[in-house]
Amino acid sequence: MFFLSKEWGCLTVVVIALQLLSALGFLTKQHPQPLRATGIVSNPLAVSSAVDSPLATASVASSLTSENDNGVEFPPPLSTVDRLKRSVEFWLTAVPVIANYYGLIGSIKLQEIMGTDLTPDQVEELWNKQHEDGAAKLANTITNLKGFYVKTAQIISSRQDLFPEQYTEALSVFTDNVDPMPASLAKAVVESELLHADERFEDVFSEFDETPLGAASVAQVHRAVLTEKYGGPREVAIKIQRPSIESKLLGDVANLKAIAKTFRDVPELPLDYYTVFAELEKQLADEFDFVAEAVAMDRIYNSLILAPDGVTQRDVPLVMPRPVAGLVSQRVLVMDYLKGVPLSRAREQMIEKGLDPDSPEAKLFARNLLTALTNVFGRNILETGFFHADPHPGNIFVLENGEVGLIDFGQVKQISGRNRETLCKIMVALDERKGDETPEDLATIGKLALELGVELNEDAQEEAAAAVGMWLFDGTVEKLPGGYDKGELSPNSPVRELKSFPQDLVLVGRSSILIKGLSNRLDIPWSLASQWAPIARSVLSSKYSTSSSEVGAKADTNRRVRFRQVWRTFKQWYKGRATGIVRRLPSPLRTKLAAVVVKMEERKSRRKLTRRD
Numbered sequence: 285m286f287f288l289s290k291e292w293g294c295l296t297v298v299v300i301a302l303q304l305l306s307a308l309g310f311l312t313k314q315h316p317q318p319l320r321a322t323g324i325v326s327n328p329l330a331v332s333s334a335v336d337s338p339l340a341t342a343s344v345a346s347s348l349t350s351e352n353d354n355g356v357e358f359p360p361p362l363s364t365v366d367r368l369k370r371s372v373e374f375w376l377t378a379v380p381v382i383a384n385y386y387g388l389i390g391s392i393k394l395q396e397i398m399g400t401d402l403t404p405d406q407v408e409e410l411w412n413k414q415h416e417d418g419a420a421k422l423a424n425t426i427t428n429l430k431g432f433y434v435k436t437a438q439i440i441s442s443r444q445d446l447f448p449e450q451y452t453e454a455l456s457v458f459t460d461n462v463d464p465m466p467a468s469l470a471k472a473v474v475e476s477e478l479l480h481a482d483e484r485f486e487d488v489f490s491e492f493d494e495t496p497l498g499a500a501s502v503a504q505v506h507r508a509v510l511t512e513k514y515g516g517p518r519e520v521a522i523k524i525q526r527p528s529i530e531s532k533l534l535g536d537v538a539n540l541k542a543i544a545k546t547f548r549d550v551p552e553l554p555l556d557y558y559t560v561f562a563e564l565e566k567q568l569a570d571e572f573d574f575v576a577e578a579v580a581m582d583r584i585y586n587s588l589i590l591a592p593d594g595v596t597q598r599d600v601p602l603v604m605p606r607p608v609a610g611l612v613s614q615r616v617l618v619m620d621y622l623k624g625v626p627l628s629r630a631r632e633q634m635i636e637k638g639l640d641p642d643s644p645e646a647k648l649f650a651r652n653l654l655t656a657l658t659n660v661f662g663r664n665i666l667e668t669g670f671f672h673a674d675p676h677p678g679n680i681f682v683l684e685n686g687e688v689g690l691i692d693f694g695q696v697k698q699i700s701g702r703n704r705e706t707l708c709k710i711m712v713a714l715d716e717r718k719g720d721e722t723p724e725d726l727a728t729i730g731k732l733a734l735e736l737g738v739e740l741n742e743d744a745q746e747e748a749a750a751a752v753g754m755w756l757f758d759g760t761v762e763k764l765p766g767g768y769d770k771g772e773l774s775p776n777s778p779v780r781e782l783k784s785f786p787q788d789l790v791l792v793g794r795s796s797i798l799i800k801g802l803s804n805r806l807d808i809p810w811s812l813a814s815q816w817a818p819i820a821r822s823v824l825s826s827k828y829s830t831s832s833s834e835v836g837a838k839a840d841t842n843r844r845v846r847f848r849q850v851w852r853t854f855k856q857w858y859k860g861r862a863t864g865i866v867r868r869l870p871s872p873l874r875t876k877l878a879a880v881v882v883k884m885e886e887r888k889s890r891r892k893l894t895r896r897d
Contacts, residue, residue, distance in 0.1 A: 361528045367535040370429055377425040381418045388414050412450065419454035426458060431529075432536035432568075434458050434501040438676045441628075456628065464504050467494035470524045477613040488514055488611070489522075497521065498626065500678065502529055502571050502694065507621055510608070520608060521622070523574065525615040530572045537565045559787050571694035574617040578607035580670075580693045581619070587668045588660060592826060601656040602688040603681075622691065624683035627653075627802075649686070650806040654799070655815075656688045661795055662816040666711070666823050669704040673697040673791040675798050697791040705827065706735050707792070708820035714758055715817035726750040726765050737786030744781040751778035756793060757813040759800045 388410060395402060402410075426433045437458035441451075471492065475485055485492070491509035498505050503525045510516030544558040570576055581604065588600045603622060611618035625633050631641045640646065657675065664671035672679075674695040681689030699707075710732045717725035730749035734740075740748050747766030754761050755770065755778050764770060768778040785793070796812055803810035 361531040377421050381421055415448040415450035419450040423454040431532045464496045464499035465526055473524050474616050477616040519621040520618050523617040573614055575612055575614055577694045578612045578617055580696045581607055592667050601659045602690050604690050622681055622689045624681040624689055626678045627680040628677040630682045653688050654803055654810055657799055658815045662819045666708050666819050669699040673795055675795055699788055703788055706732055708823050710753055711813045711816045711820040714813035720761055721765055729753045739783040740781050741783050748778055748781040756796055758811045759803055760809045760811045
């Protein structure tokens with residue numbers, strides 16, 4: 285019966301919720317003169333008319349005609365009939381897969397009733413075969429449909445700790461190379477969006493790689509080189525939106541919302557996915573506006589390079605591309621080119637180069653990667669509330685110089701100041717708790733979780749709210765309070781106690797769980813709460829400082845800024861010099877040095893856990 289209950293959890297999410305898994309990201313998804321925007325008040329993304337660029341302003345209003353001057357035909361928008369066909373095609377695959385899972389469960393139950401129990405190994409083999417069949421069929425259907433279903437694949441493939449290996453492996457191909465459109469069509473979109481009437485493609489770009497660097501559900505990216513007229517020769521990346529993709533993806537989401545509404549009362553589903561889809565639908569609409577994305581890139585970069593005081597400069601722990609002023613439109617975005625590979629292909633490339641993915645150097649990089657992502661998302665979520673909301677492995681880059689890159693700012697989120705403050709308090713409470721079962725600590729964490737707008741089932745245990753907070757923000761907890769299990773699929777998961785989750789925080793949860801999934805994938809215990817607590821304390825301290833101290837701080841700012849800038853410059857120089865020296869070391873010595881650093885980091889992590897226990 286253990287195997288039956290365990291695999292029923294897999295069936296619940298992998299099969300019954302096949303369409304709902306698109307939203308399971310919640311549970312599991314140097315340019316010197318950047319674009320300038322004015323009039324940004326409550327909605328920082330509603331800026332299509334505020335970009336100070338003649339080309340961008342002119343091209344935002346442009347529309348892709350059915351055929352361009354070179355005879356390249358643009359695909360038409362999806363009709364209602366086409367949307368219906370897509371939904372039917374999905375369910376023609378999903379229904380048989382669901383039936384097969386239910387059939388397997390029935391078969392196992394029947395044999396139990398007849399007294400011919402199967403051994404655990406036999407049961408495991410049956411489920412593995414079913415997972416292989418279901419994964420292959422799902423991958424084939426997503427290959428045919430593409431659109432929003434690709435995001436389903438991205439979420440599943442990033443959660444190796446949650447889904448059967450057969451599904452994560454079969455769907456891993458959808459992270460960064462999804463059926464690229466022909467180069468002729470990509471160039472036609474660029475010409476329609478960016479070029480003046482008297483310009484040719486070669487007047488703007490002296491080189492254009494016809495093979496894309498990557499292709500996703502909304503757009504694909506090509507490497508190019510700008511001409512001297514546009515500040516070249518300079519390597520850039522061109523993000524080009526797929527023609528008519530908006531109607532396809534929004535149609536998919538509309539179908540998913542309708543289905544989610546139908547399944548609202550299904551007890552096996554952990555929470556109300558209709559709310560999750562409603563939030564994702566709003567965010568998805570912004571992904572089609574590359575002008576908004578360019579503004580978001582600059583806004584996030586500026587919030588990282590400057591401390592909350594708006595004056596003090598600080599290090600940015602990863603590399604982000606910047607938009608090229610004058611070469612941004614609603615459907616085309618020209619930006620810095622980052623040389624590297626997406627995290628989804630990093631292991632494969634290491635093996636091709638004869639490097640050991642499990643070497644001390646690789647483990648050290650994995651820790652640095654998690655530290656950089658955690659730092660960036662902590663600063664953005666807690667300091668400004670404006671953050672990148674789609675950090676899946678296809679959007680995280682391993683650069684040739686060993687740094688970490690973050691791309692694709694099409695999906696961003698702004699949360700309210702009140703929720704941001706409450707999140708800060710939760711991080712501090714989680715970090716300062718004396719233990720995982722201390723009643724006073726659990727009461728504090730639970731109260732703060734409820735302040736965020738989390739609603740629990742009427743019969744939920746007293747510790748449920750605190751357990752949800754720990755599950756969401758502390759991956760180092762082995763046993764959650766109240767006897768809840770860590771696994772989302774477990775019948776005893778605290779997620780099942782959620783009656784509703786605040787729509788404003790869906791993408792905060794999505795980002796935190798994707799980082800949690802990445803830490804599990806890298807086999808590194810990771811607590812976002814511990815990492816974010818210093819940031820949270822700083823934010824809360826700044827908010828509650830007295831007026832006299834604020835005056836004193838302002839008076840002292842000018843004296844400190846110059847020293848901090850000098851110190852920052854020195855640190856960057858020293859870091860670059862040290863990195864260069866390490867890279868020149870013989871490989872065996874480099875490996876030993878990395879192994880020592882990894883052991884030191886592991887000991888530090890163990891000491892933190894020991895102090896809390």
